[in-house]
Amino acid sequence: MLPKTWAVASILLVASHAAFSEEIGDVSTVFKFIGPNHKIVVEAFDDPKVGGVACYLSRAKTGGIKGAFGVAEDKSDSSVACRQVGEIRFNGPIPKQEEVFSERASLLFKHVQVVRMVDSKRNALVYLVYSDRVIEGSPKNSVTAVPVPVGLRIPVK
Numbered sequence: 001m002l003p004k005t006w007a008v009a010s011i012l013l014v015a016s017h018a019a020f021s022e023e024i025g026d027v028s029t030v031f032k033f034i035g036p037n038h039k040i041v042v043e044a045f046d047d048p049k050v051g052g053v054a055c056y057l058s059r060a061k062t063g064g065i066k067g068a069f070g071v072a073e074d075k076s077d078s079s080v081a082c083r084q085v086g087e088i089r090f091n092g093p094i095p096k097q098e099e100v101f102s103e104r105a106s107l108l109f110k111h112v113q114v115v116r117m118v119d120s121k122r123n124a125l126v127y128l129v130y131s132d133r134v135i136e137g138s139p140k141n142s143v144t145a146v147p148v149p150v151g152l153r154i155p156v157k
Helices: 002-017 064-068
Strands: 022-030 038-046 050-061 078-090 097-104 110-119 124-133 141-147
Touching: 022 050, 050 097, 050 110, 050 124, 078 124
Parallel strands: 078 141
Antiparallel strands: 022 038, 038 050, 050 078, 097 110, 110 124, 124 141
16 A cells, blocks of 8 residues: 555645646647647746746647547647746745646656756746656757846745
């Protein structure tokens, strides 16, 4: 019974650190006769440890029959733009680098991830989006940065 307990605890631990997104909208890119169209989806999520910062993620979603049943592998194309949307507040020290968002892009082995990095020299938060796969990831990525206001230092662990 212990392995199941560890598996559940691991899932909860990962879920507690990653943000959840809400869909803002989408556009169809390829019409499919059967199943949903291929599309680009725009989602938003708030940085879970930095108040006042929201990220907008655009990514490809595969449609068709496989997409309808959730077994399609989405393309690795994605983009991220993070912005200050309120007063920036830190909920305690943050790691120099940390995953802040992850969502599956295939049935089992591929994920789209957003990682926050701290640029202490420039007092900025840098966000990188990329996709990974167990065997081979993709070099396709996008990066954005949010400058932290002068006088407010980023508390790094």
